[in-house]
Amino acid sequence: MPQKEEKRVVRILSETGSTMMSIEVLRRQGDKMEIQGEMIGAWPCKMYMNLEDVLKMVRLLFTPQVIFYIVSLPVLILRRKVSGHK
Known part of the structure; x- marks a missing residue:
């Protein structure tokens, strides 16, 4: 029997490891970016970013620290x- 595909969810955690936000869907909606997920694990939400904020997010992602992390x-x-963590 084929195994069910795990749902792709990105979690944003607090310093203590609690889920502050989870992102389930990220897609274009007209001229905006739509983000679907949950806030603090309890409130489903749809959020939108306009073009200017998407460009700011791209600039945040293309910093030396983030690029080095990705590499x-x-x-x-x-x-x-190797250490056995999941």
């Missing part, structure tokens, strides 16, 4: 597998 993901994943 180092294979090492981080391998390190996690």
Whole structure:
């Protein structure tokens, strides 16, 4: 029997590890970016970003720190597998 595909959910955590927000859908809706998810694990929500805010988000993602993090993901994943963390 084929295994069910796990739902893709991105969690944004607090410093204590509590889920503050989960993002289930990220898609274009007209000239806006639609984000569907839950706030604090209890309130389903739809949020929208306009063009200017999407461009600001792209600029936030293309910083040296974030690019280095993305490039180092294979090492981080391998390190996690070796140490036995899930």
